[in-house]
Amino acid sequence: GKTREGSAGALRTILSGKQLSKELLRDLERAMIQADIGIKTAIEIRKDIEAGWERGEIADGDAALDFLKAQLTAYYPEWDRTLNFAPEGEGPTVILVAGINGAGKTTSIAKICKSLRDDGKSVLLAACDTFRAAAVEQLEVWSGRLGVEVVKGQQGGDPAAVAFDAAAAAKARGVDVLIIDTAGRLHTQSHLMDQLSKIRRVVEKQIPGAPHEVILVIDATTGQNGVNQAKVFADSIDVTGIFLSKLDGSARGGIVIAIREALNIPVKFVGVGETPADVEPFDPASFIEAMFAEPAAS
Amino acid sequence: MFNNLSDKFEGALRKLSGKGKISESNVREAMEEVREALLEADVHYEVAESFCGNVLNKAVGAEVLDAVEPGQQMIKIVNDELIELLGGERSVDPETGQIIAPEHIMYVEPGPTVLMMSGLQGSGKTTTCGKLAGYLKKKGKSVMLCAADLQRPAAVTQLQVLTEQVEAEVEGTGSVQFYGEPDKVAAYGEAVGVAVDVCRNALKAAKREKVDVLILDTAGRLHIDEDLMGELRRVNAAVMPHQIFLVIDAMTGQDAVNSAKAFNDQLELDGVILTKFDSDTRGGAALSVKSVTGKPIRFIGVGEKLDNLEEFHADRIASRILGMGDIVSLVEKA
Numbered sequence: 267g268k269t270r271e272g273s274a275g276a277l278r279t280i281l282s283g284k285q286l287s288k289e290l291l292r293d294l295e296r297a298m299i300q301a302d303i304g305i306k307t308a309i310e311i312r313k314d315i316e317a318g319w320e321r322g323e324i325a326d327g328d329a330a331l332d333f334l335k336a337q338l339t340a341y342y343p344e345w346d347r348t349l350n351f352a353p354e355g356e357g358p359t360v361i362l363v364a365g366i367n368g369a370g371k372t373t374s375i376a377k378i379c380k381s382l383r384d385d386g387k388s389v390l391l392a393a394c395d396t397f398r399a400a401a402v403e404q405l406e407v408w409s410g411r412l413g414v415e416v417v418k419g420q421q422g423g424d425p426a427a428v429a430f431d432a433a434a435a436a437k438a439r440g441v442d443v444l445i446i447d448t449a450g451r452l453h454t455q456s457h458l459m460d461q462l463s464k465i466r467r468v469v470e471k472q473i474p475g476a477p478h479e480v481i482l483v484i485d486a487t488t489g490q491n492g493v494n495q496a497k498v499f500a501d502s503i504d505v506t507g508i509f510l511s512k513l514d515g516s517a518r519g520g521i522v523i524a525i526r527e528a529l530n531i532p533v534k535f536v537g538v539g540e541t542p543a544d545v546e547p548f549d550p551a552s553f554i555e556a557m558f559a560e561p562a563a564s
Numbered sequence: 565m566f567n568n569l570s571d572k573f574e575g576a577l578r579k580l581s582g583k584g585k586i587s588e589s590n591v592r593e594a595m596e597e598v599r600e601a602l603l604e605a606d607v608h609y610e611v612a613e614s615f616c617g618n619v620l621n622k623a624v625g626a627e628v629l630d631a632v633e634p635g636q637q638m639i640k641i642v643n644d645e646l647i648e649l650l651g652g653e654r655s656v657d658p659e660t661g662q663i664i665a666p667e668h669i670m671y672v673e674p675g676p677t678v679l680m681m682s683g684l685q686g687s688g689k690t691t692t693c694g695k696l697a698g699y700l701k702k703k704g705k706s707v708m709l710c711a712a713d714l715q716r717p718a719a720v721t722q723l724q725v726l727t728e729q730v731e732a733e734v735e736g737t738g739s740v741q742f743y744g745e746p747d748k749v750a751a752y753g754e755a756v757g758v759a760v761d762v763c764r765n766a767l768k769a770a771k772r773e774k775v776d777v778l779i780l781d782t783a784g785r786l787h788i789d790e791d792l793m794g795e796l797r798r799v800n801a802a803v804m805p806h807q808i809f810l811v812i813d814a815m816t817g818q819d820a821v822n823s824a825k826a827f828n829d830q831l832e833l834d835g836v837i838l839t840k841f842d843s844d845t846r847g848g849a850a851l852s853v854k855s856v857t858g859k860p861i862r863f864i865g866v867g868e869k870l871d872n873l874e875e876f877h878a879d880r881i882a883s884r885i886l887g888m889g890d891i892v893s894l895v896e897k898a
C-alpha cells in the first residue's frame with residue numbers, strides 16, 4: 267500500500283500569506299465540505315474563525331491556519347489514541363470489531379493482529395461472521411499468514427455461540443488478546459444490531475471487564491451517513507475507538523470530524539492499504555494537513 | 565441531528581407561501597437552503613452549486629413568480645430537475661400512469677455477452693455478481709461467473725459459494741456456473757497479467773459452454789493505484805467486455821465523483837450500480853456520479869441477499885434525495 271503524501275498543500279495555499287476576507291473563508295468552508303466534514307461543522311468552524319477575525323484575535327490567513335489546526339487537533343487528545351488492555355493478570359484482553367458491510371473490518375483485524383504480534387503478544391481470532399460467503403475462509407487466510415489461530419463455527423450458525431467458544435478458548439489457552447471479527451451490518455438493521463449487542467454480552471459474562479476495546483471500522487470515503495452509523499453502533503455496543511480504513515485513497519476522511527462533533531469517539535488507527543503492515547496510529551496533525559492537501563493526481 | 569431536505573424545504577416554503585407574491589430574492593433564499601440540504605445529502609459540492617444555478621434560472625421565470633402557489637411550483641421544479649439529472653428514467657409514465665420497464669442489460673448475438681464489474685474495495689462487486697446472475701437466471705439466461713480477483717483473501721471461494729447459492733436458491737429457467745483458477749492466486753503479484761489470463765480463459769470457456777452471459781468479478785482497487793488500474797485496462801483490451809459497470813457504495817461522500825471520473829476515464833463505463841441503498845443514506849453520491857460521468861445508473865443493491873437487486877428508476881432516488889416523496893405526489897395531483 268501507499269502512504270499518503272502528507273503534503274501541507276492546499277490548506278496552506280488557501281490561507282497562508284493571505285488577508286482574511288469573506289471569499290477566503292468561503293473557500294475554506296468549501297474545502298472542509300469537500301473533505302466530508304459536513305456542512306454543519308464546516309459552517310461552525312468558518313463562523314468561529316469569522317468571529318475571531320471580527321474580534322481582532324485572528325489577524326490573517328496564517329493565524330486562521332494556526333487556529334484551525336489547534337481547534338481540530340484539540341478534538342483528539344494524546345491519551346485516547348492507544349489501545350486499552352486488560353489489567354495485568356486479568357486477561358485476556360478482548361477487542362470487538364464491528365462496522366457496516368465492506369468497511370474493512372476483517373482486513374483491519376489482520377492489521378491490529380500483526381501489530382500486536384510484533385509487540386510479542388499472543389493473539390487468537392474469532393470468526394463471528396457466519397453469514398457472508400467465504401468470510402471465515404478470508405479470516406483463515408489471514409490467520410495462516412500471521413501465524414495465529416482462529417475459532418470458528420458453522421456457516422449460518424449463531425455468531426454469539428462462536429464468541430462464547432472463542433472467549434472460553436482464549437482463557438483456556440491463556441492468550442494475551444482475543445480479536446472478534448463480526449459480520450458487516452447496516453446500523454438500520456435493528457435485529458442485526460441486537461445480535462451484535464448479544465455478542466458483546468456473551469463476552470462480558472465470560473471475561474469480566476471485556477470487551478476492553480470496541481472498534482468501529484469506518485471507510486474513509488463515507489459521507490454524512492457515517493454520523494448515523496457511529497451513533498447507532500455506539501448505542502448498541504459502546505464503541506471505544508474508530509479504525510479509519512482506506513485513507514490511502516483520495517477521500518479525506520473528514521467524516522471522523524463530524525462524528526467527533528456528534529459523539530465522543532476517538533480515532534485510534536488509520537488503514538492505508540490492503541496488507542497487514544498498512545496501518546498507522548492516528549496522528550491528528552498530519553491527518554488535518556492531509557485533509558486539506560491538493561487532490562491526489564489520478 | 566441533521567435536518568433533512570424535506571424539513572428545510574418545508575421551512576423555506578412556508579416562508580414563501582406566506583406571501584401572495586414572491587420575489588427573486590425570496591427564491592434565492594430558498595435555494596440557499598436547498599443547497600445546504602443537498603450537501604448534507606452528500607451531493608458533490610460543485611454539482612450542488614450548478615444544480616442550484618439551473619433551478620434558480622427556471623424558478624425566476626414567470627412560472628414561479630406568478631404562480632398561485634409558488635412554493636409548490638418550486639418543489640416541482642427541483643424534483644423534475646433532479647430526475648432529469650439522474651437520467652430521466654421514471655418508474656411510472658407521468659402521462660399514462662403505466663409502469664415503465666427499460667432494458668437494463670443489452671444482450672449481444674451471438675453470445676456470450678460479457679459484463680465486467682469494477683470499483684473500489686468493498687463496494688459490493690462480488691455480491692452484485694451473484695445478484696446479477698440470479699436476475700439473469702430468472703430471465704432464463706445461462707450465466708458464467710468468473711473469479712478474476714486473485715488479490716483479496718478468499719475472493720475466489722466467495723464467488724464460488726455465491727454461484728452455488730444462486731443455483732440452489734434462485735428460481736428460474738436459466739443456469740449459473742463458476743469459472744475460477746484458484747491455483748493462480750499464489751502467482752498473483754509475482755507475474756503481471758495473471759488476472760488477464762484468467763479472464764481470457766474464462767471467455768474461451770464461456771464460448772465453449774455457449775453461455776449467454778459471462779460476468780467478470782475483478783479485485784477492488786483504488787482509482788489512483790496505477791498498477792491495478794493498468795491491470796484493468798489490460799483485461800479490458802484482452803476480453804473487450806460489452807458492458808463495464810462501476811459498483812459504488814451509495815454511502816460514499818464527496819469523493820464519489822473523483823473515483824467515478826477516474827474509472828470512467830480509463831475504462832469508458834457503460835453504467836453504474838449503486839449498492840447498500842438499504843441504508844439510510846440520502847444517496848447524493850448517485851446524483852453526483854451521474855452528472856459528472858454522464859453514465860446511467862442501471863441497478864441498485866438493497867440488501868445482502870441474492871434477490872436484493874432492483875432496476876434503477878430516477879424518480880425514486882430523486883424523492884429520496886429530497887426526502888419528500890409525499891410532497892411531490894401532492895404537487896402532481898394538484
Ligand SMILES: Nc1nc2c(ncn2[C@@H]2O[C@H](COP(=O)(O)OP(=O)(O)OP(=O)(O)O)[C@@H](O)[C@H]2O)c(=O)[nH]1
Pocket residue numbers: 365366367368369370371372373374395398401448449450451483511512513514515536537538539540544685686716784786
Ligand atoms: N486500499 C485499502 N483497501 C482496504 C483497506 N482496508 C480494507 N481494504 C479492502 O477493502 C475490502 C473490504 O475489506 P474487508 O476487510 O473484507 O471488509 P469487511 O468490513 O470485513 O467486509 P464484510 O465482512 O463483507 O462486511 C477488501 O478488498 C480489503 O482489501 C485500506 O486501508 N486501504
Ligand SMILES: Nc1nc2c(ncn2[C@@H]2O[C@H](COP(=O)(O)OP(=O)(O)OP(=O)(O)O)[C@@H](O)[C@H]2O)c(=O)[nH]1
Pocket residue numbers: 367368398450452683684685686687688689690691692713716719782783784785811839840841842843864865866867868872
Ligand atoms: N446491506 C447491503 N450490503 C451489501 C450490498 N451489496 C453488498 N453488500 C455487502 O457489502 C460487503 C462487501 O461486498 P463484496 O461483494 O464482498 O464487495 P467487493 O466490492 O467484491 O469487495 P472487494 O472484492 O474486497 O473489493 C459484503 O458484506 C456484502 O454482503 C447491499 O446492497 N446492501
Ligand SMILES: [Mg+2]
Pocket residue numbers: 371372373395401447448449450
Ligand atoms: Mg469481514
Ligand SMILES: [Mg+2]
Pocket residue numbers: 689690691713716719781782783784
Ligand atoms: Mg470482491
